Amino acid sequence: MPAKVNVRDLRKRYDGVEAVRGVSFAIEPGEIFGLLGPNGAGKTTTVECIVGLREPDAGELEVCGLDARRHPHEVKQKIGVALQTTSLQDKITPREALQLFGAFYRERAPAGELLERFALTEKADAPVDTLSGGQRQRLALALAFVNRPELVFLDEPTTGLDPQSRRELHAAIAQMKRDGYTVLFTTHYLAEAETLCDRVAIIDRGRIVASGAPRELIAQASGTQSVRLTTSRPLARERLAALPAVSALTTDSAELASAHFETSDAVATLAALTRLLQESRVELLDLQVRKASLEDVFLRLTQEEEP
Amino acid sequence: MNALLEHLRVSLRLHFRNRMALLYGYLFPLIFLVAFWVLYRHEKIPLLRHMGELLTVAVLGGACFGLPTTLVGERERGVWRRYRLSPVPTWAIVTSTVVARYLIILSAGLLQLAVALAVGMTMPEHPFALWVAFTFVSFAFIGLGLVIATLADNVPAVQALGQCIFLPMLIIGGVAVQLASLPLWAQHVSAYFPGRYAVESLQAGVSGRGFAGTRFSLLALGLIGAAGCLAGAKLFRWDAQQRFATRAGKFWLVPALAAWVAVGLLAEWRGRIAVPVDKEIAPVATMEKSPPRGVPTTSASVEGRAPSRPEPQLLPPSTPTVPAPPAATPPVPKSEPAWMRITDKDVAALDYNVPPDQGIVSPMAPPDEQPEDFMKDQVEGVRSKLPTWLPGTDGDDLRCVRNLLYVAAVPDAIQMPVERYLPRVVYQYLLETYPKDKLIKMLTYIALHPEEGGVIDDISDLGVEGSAGDPMVVRERAYLYAIKYIARLTGRVEE
Numbered sequence: 001m002p003a004k005v006n007v008r009d010l011r012k013r014y015d016g017v018e019a020v021r022g023v024s025f026a027i028e029p030g031e032i033f034g035l036l037g038p039n040g041a042g043k044t045t046t047v048e049c050i051v052g053l054r055e056p057d058a059g060e061l062e063v064c065g066l067d068a069r070r071h072p073h074e075v076k077q078k079i080g081v082a083l084q085t086t087s088l089q090d091k092i093t094p095r096e097a098l099q100l101f102g103a104f105y106r107e108r109a110p111a112g113e114l115l116e117r118f119a120l121t122e123k124a125d126a127p128v129d130t131l132s133g134g135q136r137q138r139l140a141l142a143l144a145f146v147n148r149p150e151l152v153f154l155d156e157p158t159t160g161l162d163p164q165s166r167r168e169l170h171a172a173i174a175q176m177k178r179d180g181y182t183v184l185f186t187t188h189y190l191a192e193a194e195t196l197c198d199r200v201a202i203i204d205r206g207r208i209v210a211s212g213a214p215r216e217l218i219a220q221a222s223g224t225q226s227v228r229l230t231t232s233r234p235l236a237r238e239r240l241a242a243l244p245a246v247s248a249l250t251t252d253s254a255e256l257a258s259a260h261f262e263t264s265d266a267v268a269t270l271a272a273l274t275r276l277l278q279e280s281r282v283e284l285l286d287l288q289v290r291k292a293s294l295e296d297v298f299l300r301l302t303q304e305e306e307p
Numbered sequence: 308m309n310a311l312l313e314h315l316r317v318s319l320r321l322h323f324r325n326r327m328a329l330l331y332g333y334l335f336p337l338i339f340l341v342a343f344w345v346l347y348r349h350e351k352i353p354l355l356r357h358m359g360e361l362l363t364v365a366v367l368g369g370a371c372f373g374l375p376t377t378l379v380g381e382r383e384r385g386v387w388r389r390y391r392l393s394p395v396p397t398w399a400i401v402t403s404t405v406v407a408r409y410l411i412i413l414s415a416g417l418l419q420l421a422v423a424l425a426v427g428m429t430m431p432e433h434p435f436a437l438w439v440a441f442t443f444v445s446f447a448f449i450g451l452g453l454v455i456a457t458l459a460d461n462v463p464a465v466q467a468l469g470q471c472i473f474l475p476m477l478i479i480g481g482v483a484v485q486l487a488s489l490p491l492w493a494q495h496v497s498a499y500f501p502g503r504y505a506v507e508s509l510q511a512g513v514s515g516r517g518f519a520g521t522r523f524s525l526l527a528l529g530l531i532g533a534a535g536c537l538a539g540a541k542l543f544r545w546d547a548q549q550r551f552a553t554r555a556g557k558f559w560l561v562p563a564l565a566a567w568v569a570v571g572l573l574a575e576w577r578g579r580i581a582v583p584v585d586k587e588i589a590p591v592a593t594m595e596k597s598p599p600r601g602v603p604t605t606s607a608s609v610e611g612r613a614p615s616r617p618e619p620q621l622l623p624p625s626t627p628t629v630p631a632p633p634a635a636t637p638p639v640p641k642s643e644p645a646w647m648r649i650t651d652k653d654v655a656a657l658d659y660n661v662p663p664d665q666g667i668v669s670p671m672a673p674p675d676e677q678p679e680d681f682m683k684d685q686v687e688g689v690r691s692k693l694p695t696w697l698p699g700t701d702g703d704d705l706r707c708v709r710n711l712l713y714v715a716a717v718p719d720a721i722q723m724p725v726e727r728y729l730p731r732v733v734y735q736y737l738l739e740t741y742p743k744d745k746l747i748k749m750l751t752y753i754a755l756h757p758e759e760g761g762v763i764d765d766i767s768d769l770g771v772e773g774s775a776g777d778p779m780v781v782r783e784r785a786y787l788y789a790i791k792y793i794a795r796l797t798g799r800v801e802e
Contacts, residue, residue, distance in 0.1 A: 081392045089381065092317065
């Protein structure tokens with residue numbers, strides 16, 4: 001079965017700055033694909049080019065078997081997009097919004113069906129400005145499904161949500177997977193990408209620096225362990241970096257300083273760390289040692305890229 | 308099409324849920340209407356002469372504030388970004404938004420008209436022409452609204468830009484202040500503003516000659532609207548992150564500005580700048596031949612009608628609409644007053660189809676009708692003071708007769724209770740003071756030259772307080788009473 005999304009050598013430049021530099025990836029049917037990256041990495045620009053909000057400078061975009069650059073309106077008939085914010089007028093109601101956007105498509109799902117599916121029936125006729133953050137986000141998701149899409153794009157859908165709303169949204173995305181939808185979603189939350197995505201691509205400074213199933217990426221880093229410590233005073237960065245087997249070091253300068261690093265030999269590193277703390281007369285407030293997660297992989301990859 | 312109808316429906320619904328939109332779209336124009344009603348409360352037919360201005364204010368508010376506020380507000384919220392994700396082209400949704408705005412403006416205009424009718428205005432004389440003019444005016448200002456939406460990066464900027472256009476248009480653009488009241492330089496400036504053409508074309512539909520003579524105004528509005536829509540469409544921004552300063556293709560603003568300049572230059576070239584009516588400052592030489600606009604010249608244009616708005620192209624100052632004295636009039640010595648050259652033929656050529664005596668314009672009580680008790684003193688006061696009233700006794704006879712006609716005209720213009728009785732008092736006094744033949748000639752001359760001489764719009768020295776405000780109305784009413792008196796003196800009307 002052909003890929004639902006095929007991006008090849010995508011490039012986009014703003015005011016002389018190349019925001020996307022030759023991005024390529026593919027999304028298979030029924031797959032939930034995560035696009036991860038720090039702010040300004042180019043993931044939003046990549047998604048905007050695919051969904052037709054931006055015209056790329058170069059590259060090939062194939063979406064649902066169509067050339068998205070030549071047939072943007074046809075592609076829009078087949079995709080659903082949930083933006084980071086709800087992007088609706090204050091006084092419109094969920095029912096009106098679903099009817100309005102439904103009227104824009106050849107294929108459309110009844111508003112009542114979507115309201116029920118996304119648990120908005122009670123708020124169907126309430127103005128958008130009276131909805132909670134979670135309800136608004138569910139409405140944004142409902143709008144993405146208004147045309148019974150083949151492919152769904154979710155742009156940081158959980159940003160700014162409380163834990164309860166985030167959990168509800170995770171359940172909705174998991175349901176999409178069970179229903180066989182193909183989903184591309186961008187997120188800052190690596191834990192949810194690890195939980196929800198079949199595959200992820202990590203994008204940094206306009207380029208994909210790694211891609212694959214989350215467990216594969218973690219496996220690549222399985223020889224390492226992640227160490228996070230908090231001390232009463234900051235330790236000199238160079239002294240931490242000099243500890244045996246340490247890599248991917250990050251430090252926070254604060255009154256209660258914290259640091260994070262990976263180690264390929266946890267016993268040797270912690271023995272040297274204990275001596276360092278004694279010599280420096282710095283109190284250890286917290287220490288966590290665990291196997292590497294997707295976040296560790298992400299940090300290592302994005303830091304390696306730093307010039 | 309289904310998509311656009313749904314968008315149109317939702318746009319209209321959302322408009323009526325937005326309190327600020329209702330405030331700007333409906334209440335704000337109504338405040339203007341009330342203000343005009345108070346200002347011009349002495350006019351016979353309330354607001355009739357000002358509907359062009361009031362409707363223009365309604366369109367200006369809806370198109371130059373309402374439309375760009377909606378567009379920019381929705382752009383800032385990301386609504387247009389959301390629309391952009393749908394398969395419907397952006398231009399189609401812009402079109403639907405503009406159509407919705409036109410309907411909103413039309414409803415505001417109809418509300419104004421309804422309120423004006425409720426306070427006593429008569430029905431517009433040319434409803435179809437008024438609707439067409441309203442559509443052209445809306446088109447012109449909606450184009451301007453699209454340009455403002457393009458220029459403004461946020462809603463406060465819309466307010467600032469809107470005021471920059473709105474206030475000059477109100478003050479020196481002929482919208483809130485009548486052009487005739489403005490200095491000539493301001494009249495020149497107004498020719499470059501669409502507001503002037505908006506008022507002219509709308510007023511022609513309300514109380515003017517309909518389509519006749521509004522071709523230039525409609526052309527000007529169409530040109531300005533087309534240029535604005537072109538610039539607005541070419542520069543339309545759906546993304547709030549894109550600032551106008553960094554946008555390419557700014558040269559598309561040139562057509563929008565060029566249209567204003569072209570219209571102004573065309574008006575200058577065609578000599579449409581000066582306003583030839585409602586003015587006391589026009590050269591006497593011009594007035595010699597020109598009756599005041601609105602003075603009835605045909606039978607169909609008399610009943611219940613106030614003077615129409617300026618229509619310069621229709622009736623240049625040098626074009627007489629009342630027949631001038633025939634050239635065959637026998638020569639008279641130079642020292643003899645011009646009114647003495649009036650012949651029976653001139654008297655017969657007058658248009659005697661004037662409003663009825665029992666009507667609201669130029670009423671006149673029958674000889675045997677007595678004023679009610681509360682008016683008696685005032686009527687008798689005028690009767691007793693007339694023989695010694697300086698404007699009616701000092702100077703040449705023609706001037707005195709003209710001034711005495713104003714004693715009948717002013718109460719009518721102010722709509723005072725005594726308006727029915729003072730014309731009778733004046734008529735009686737004229738009969739007693741002047742020989743009949745002489746009086747007929749002088750009144751005929753005045754009817755043929757109603758703009759001559761100064762106008763008296765305040766007769767408080769006769770015990771009648773109040774000012775008519777609009778000298779044009781007083782002249783018009785004086786003309787009507789002159790005709791009525793002549794009709795009685797010549798037996799055309801029997802009492």
